[in-house]
Amino acid sequence: MFNFTFNIPTIIYFGKGQIKALGQELGKRAKKILIVIGRESVKKYGIFDDVVREVKKAEVSFVELSGVKPNPRLKSVYEGIEICRKEKVGFILAVGGGSVIDASKAIAAGVRYEGDVWDFFTKGVACTDALPVGTVLTLAATGSEMNRHAVITKEDTRRKLAFSSNSVKPVFSILDPEYTYSVNKYHTAAGVADIMSHVFEEYFSQPPSAAVQDRIAEALLKVCIHYGPVVCKKPRGYEARANILWAGSLALNGLLGEGKCGDWASHAIEHEVSAVYDISHGAGLAIIVPNWMKSVLNKGTLNKFVEYGVNVWGIEKKKRETEIARAAIDKTRDFFSSLGLPSRLSEVGITGEHFGDMAKNTIESLGEIGTFKKLSGKDIVEILNMSL
Ligand code: NZQ
Ligand code: ZN
Numbered sequence: 061m062f063n064f065t066f067n068i069p070t071i072i073y074f075g076k077g078q079i080k081a082l083g084q085e086l087g088k089r090a091k092k093i094l095i096v097i098g099r100e101s102v103k104k105y106g107i108f109d110d111v112v113r114e115v116k117k118a119e120v121s122f123v124e125l126s127g128v129k130p131n132p133r134l135k136s137v138y139e140g141i142e143i144c145r146k147e148k149v150g151f152i153l154a155v156g157g158g159s160v161i162d163a164s165k166a167i168a169a170g171v172r173y174e175g176d177v178w179d180f181f182t183k184g185v186a187c188t189d190a191l192p193v194g195t196v197l198t199l200a201a202t203g204s205e206m207n208r209h210a211v212i213t214k215e216d217t218r219r220k221l222a223f224s225s226n227s228v229k230p231v232f233s234i235l236d237p238e239y240t241y242s243v244n245k246y247h248t249a250a251g252v253a254d255i256m257s258h259v260f261e262e263y264f265s266q267p268p269s270a271a272v273q274d275r276i277a278e279a280l281l282k283v284c285i286h287y288g289p290v291v292c293k294k295p296r297g298y299e300a301r302a303n304i305l306w307a308g309s310l311a312l313n314g315l316l317g318e319g320k321c322g323d324w325a326s327h328a329i330e331h332e333v334s335a336v337y338d339i340s341h342g343a344g345l346a347i348i349v350p351n352w353m354k355s356v357l358n359k360g361t362l363n364k365f366v367e368y369g370v371n372v373w374g375i376e377k378k379k380r381e382t383e384i385a386r387a388a389i390d391k392t393r394d395f396f397s398s399l400g401l402p403s404r405l406s407e408v409g410i411t412g413e414h415f416g417d418m419a420k421n422t423i424e425s426l427g428e429i430g431t432f433k434k435l436s437g438k439d440i441v442e443i444l445n446m447s448l
Pocket of ligand 2: 202254257258327341
């Protein structure tokens with residue numbers, strides 16, 4: 061296990077009715093806030109009303125930025141920064157899924173930076189100061205509610221890039237499983253695939269074993285395998301929604317990744333796919349991840365796939381190792397398909413014409429990707445072609 065510093069300052073209010081904590085959290089932090097929301101869901105399903113009621117009770121005034129799209133755009137970030145500066149906003153409240161939270165984090169970073177906020181994503185400029193951010197989460201997927209990352213797309217150049225900073229870790233997040241009841245089957249399933257993929261990125265990594273992290277990782281995967289189909293079939297089941305929601309936060313809050321050097325190749329490839337084709341991130345991962353697994357399976361990585369097959373899928377230890385590894389990958393593919401997610405890029409209208417450029421862009425921004433197995437531009441094209 062490598063050395064690490066583990067610091068999660070986010071206060072989590074988890075469970076039914078926890079929105080009641082919002083007023084006290086805001087009241088002590090700001091007089092005026094920016095509420096950031098997506099296109100329609102939070103207003104349509106009454107979550108926005110709950111938020112505004114608590115904000116008013118706390119006698120905090122607010123301005124609003126709405127219309128943040130999935131795969132959030134830099135344009136919304138610029139808009140938010142302008143509002144914050146003009147209105148002298150002291151706090152940002154994200155009410156939504158990962159896209160809304162990521163846009164809010166980028167706004168928070170941009171407000172206190174004199175240059176262009178895109179510098180954080182492209183020039184490696186370190187973000188050391190930001191407006192505080194809090195979240196009311198409405199979709200289980202990204203873990204953004206409890207982590208230091210934000211992913212934004214620049215529309216004109218079709219680049220989707222991430223930046224990370226401790227300054228944008230949410231100071232609090234309210235996680236009420238009932239707020240996720242209205243998420244449709246497709247986005248629920250995509251969220252489960254995203255959560256599992258975050259676990260895979262930390263599990264299949266360097267060093268290949270860190271027992272504490274790996275056993276927690278396997279537990280989270282089993283929770284997703286058990287409750288994923290339940291939340292897709294019965295969207296208003298509290299226990300299942302609660303377990304998936306909490307698994308999502310734990311999968312990418314640092315817990316599994318500390319002491320290891322995560323792989324993140326599947327994410328790098330998927331970000332390129334959703335940058336160019338604007339598909340849902342979790343659906344993209346459901347297509348890419350099993351093909352990434354096939355592509356990196358070799359003598360050196362075999363043991364880890366066997367561990368995964370036996371501990372997570374309960375495949376018999378007695379079988380040949382290569383058989384266990386292949387069966388584990390097939391089970392992963394079949395599981396995503398059973399949730400109704402696509403298994404091929406062609407199913408979501410993607411053709412291979414941009415694959416060369418996409419691989420080139422990835423390598424230009426990140427260099428060779430992957431730690432479990434390093435991937436070159438040629439390898440990326442190969443995985444994309446396997447996924448067609
Ligand atoms: O736009 P609205 O109307 O709000 O609808 C959203 C959107 O269409 C809808 N939705 C959200 N909450 C809902 C709901 N519909 C009904 N009821 C509710 N309660 O769901 C759709 C998808 O929302 P989005 O926020 O885009 O989904 P998700 O949470 O999966 O976020 C995806 C984004 O996060 C990035 C992805 O790349 C993508 O851009 N990621 C961020 C990470 C991070 N910050 O750590 C890590 C991830 O790996 C990921 O890259
Ligand atoms: Zn993800």
